[in-house]
Amino acid sequence: MxxxxxxxxxxxxxxxxxxxxxxxxxxxxxxxxxxxxxxxxxxxxxxxxxxxxxxxxxxxxxxNKVDVEISEIIQGLREIAFPDEGVQVNNSDRNRALELLGKYKCIWTDRIDIQDYSDQAIELSESQRLAAKEIARLALQVNPPSFTDSDILSGTGD
CATH class of the missing domain: 1.10.10 (Arc Repressor Mutant, subunit A)
Structure with a gap:
């Protein structure tokens, strides 16, 4: 060519x-x-x-054209998951919003990807997976997020 x-x-x-x-x-x-x-x-x-x-x-x-803050996304999901009284929200939309909020908070994790030096995902044994989860938990203790679960539910998180 x-x-x-x-x-x-x-x-x-x-x-x-x-x-x-x-x-x-x-x-x-x-x-x-x-x-x-x-x-x-x-x-x-x-x-x-x-x-x-x-x-x-x-x-x-x-x-630079994307002007959405994480807090705005979380707030939008929160409004769908926990609508004001009288606001009708489809159950599937509510479930999806709850699922996305749960993923954001890492409530459930099906898979942990750890990148090797070549940026390829590698498979972990069960013991390695548990060790990686523990490392992630400890890392969150050292550098916790700036909001709590109640912040997400109340809409005051960053």
Missing amino acids: PKLSKDKARRIATEYCRSGCKKAETLLNLGYTKSFANSSSGRLLFDKPVIRTEIEKIMRRNE
């Missing part, structure tokens, strides 16, 4: 970010054939340094 121009790389990167980081959809939107968009060659196109660089630039620029 011939060398990509910076302009073409920018168009690909822009469409990639606009399409929600979907490679095949990006290529189809840019006029590539369906067979190319679904091929390994199409997927590998996104690994080219000039395209990766453009994608990273766009992502960094867009990072």
Whole structure:
């Protein structure tokens, strides 16, 4: 494949970010054939340094556009999980909000991912998993979060 121009790389990167980081959809939107968009060659196109660089630039620029604080998200979930009297909330929405609040507070953990030096998740034995949980518990004692469970329920957490 011939060398990509910076302009073409920018168009690909822009469409990639606009399409929600979907490679095949990006290529189809840019006029590539369906067979190319679904091929390994199409997927590998996104690994080219000039395209990766453009994608990273766009992502960094867009990072600052997200204006949501964690406390606002928690407050929104809290309002769904514990609605004011008279406010109708679907049970599945309530359950999902409670689940997300529980995940945020690490109430239930099905899997603990520990990254090795290559940033690949590694599998742990049961004893290693228990040791990792204990380390995490001790780390929270040393550096506890700045809010409590009651803060989340009352909506006063950071």
